[in-house]
Amino acid sequence: MSPRAVVVGPPGSGKSTVGPMLAAALDVPFRDSDDDIVARTGRPIADIFAEDGEPAFRALEEEVVATGLEEHDGVLSLGGGAPLAPGTRARLAQHTVVFLNVGLAAGVQRTGLSTARPLLAGVNPRATFKTLLDARLPVYREVATVEIETDHRSPDEVVAAVLAALKPGQVRQQ
Numbered sequence: 335m336s337p338r339a340v341v342v343g344p345p346g347s348g349k350s351t352v353g354p355m356l357a358a359a360l361d362v363p364f365r366d367s368d369d370d371i372v373a374r375t376g377r378p379i380a381d382i383f384a385e386d387g388e389p390a391f392r393a394l395e396e397e398v399v400a401t402g403l404e405e406h407d408g409v410l411s412l413g414g415g416a417p418l419a420p421g422t423r424a425r426l427a428q429h430t431v432v433f434l435n436v437g438l439a440a441g442v443q444r445t446g447l448s449t450a451r452p453l454l455a456g457v458n459p460r461a462t463f464k465t466l467l468d469a470r471l472p473v474y475r476e477v478a479t480v481e482i483e484t485d486h487r488s489p490d491e492v493v494a495a496v497l498a499a500l501k502p503g504q505v506r507q508q
């Protein structure tokens with residue numbers, strides 16, 4: 335079993351919003367590694383960051399993502415930082431990976447009202463978001479089979495763009 339598509343990208347790129355819509359369009363189930371972590375630990379992600387620290391969260395995330403990649407045969411959205419783990423990047427080399435990209439302005443706007451993202455909770459979320467984008471863009475591009483810009487697209491338009499991009503050439507056969 336293997337996901338039809340794995341969705342990666344920065345916070346606010348729409349992994350949790352577009353992922354279920356993409357799954358519905360493909361008529362397959364949806365799973366989100368952040369939800370899996372909450373279900374497995376019974377704790378909100380912000381609490382895991384605050385109480386156990388980011389390294390402990392990343393170790394748990396790598397395990398949960400590995401399980402999802404083995405077990406899930408629908409659309410699997412990953413947490414924004416999941417591809418930072420070298421082990422996860424190696425596993426993703428076998429999969430069809432959709433990178434939802436978002437620029438600084440739209441990313442800050444979309445994540446600005448939420449307190450649920452511990453990495454963006456500091457005094458200057460815009461600067462933090464820029465640092466995060468600069469560091470991660472090469473990582474997302476390394477694992478992606480397709481990259482979709484989301485800044486000027488509605489979630490429905492993003493789904494349509496993903497479906498159009500998932501032509502046989504971009505899909506890794508298992």
Ligand SMILES: Nc1ncnc2c1ncn2[C@@H]1O[C@H](COP(=O)(O)OP(=O)(O)OP(=O)(O)O)[C@@H](O)[C@H]1O
Nearest residue numbers: 344345346347348349350351414444484487488489
């Ligand atoms: N294409 C889009 N156009 C406008 N708003 C969007 C778009 N995609 C997502 N959003 C909005 O941006 C916010 C963040 O989206 P979402 O939670 O799906 O991001 P995410 O990639 O899952 O982030 P995280 O990595 O933090 O889990 C939500 O309020 C969502 O409605």
Ligand SMILES: O=C(O)C1=C[C@@H](O)[C@@H](O)[C@H](O)C1
Nearest residue numbers: 345368413414415451452453
């Ligand atoms: O971009 C990140 O590092 C994160 C994104 C979210 O999906 C969560 O996994 C968590 O808030 C960390």
Ligand SMILES: [Mg+2]
Nearest residue numbers: 349350351368
């Ligand atoms: Mg999400």
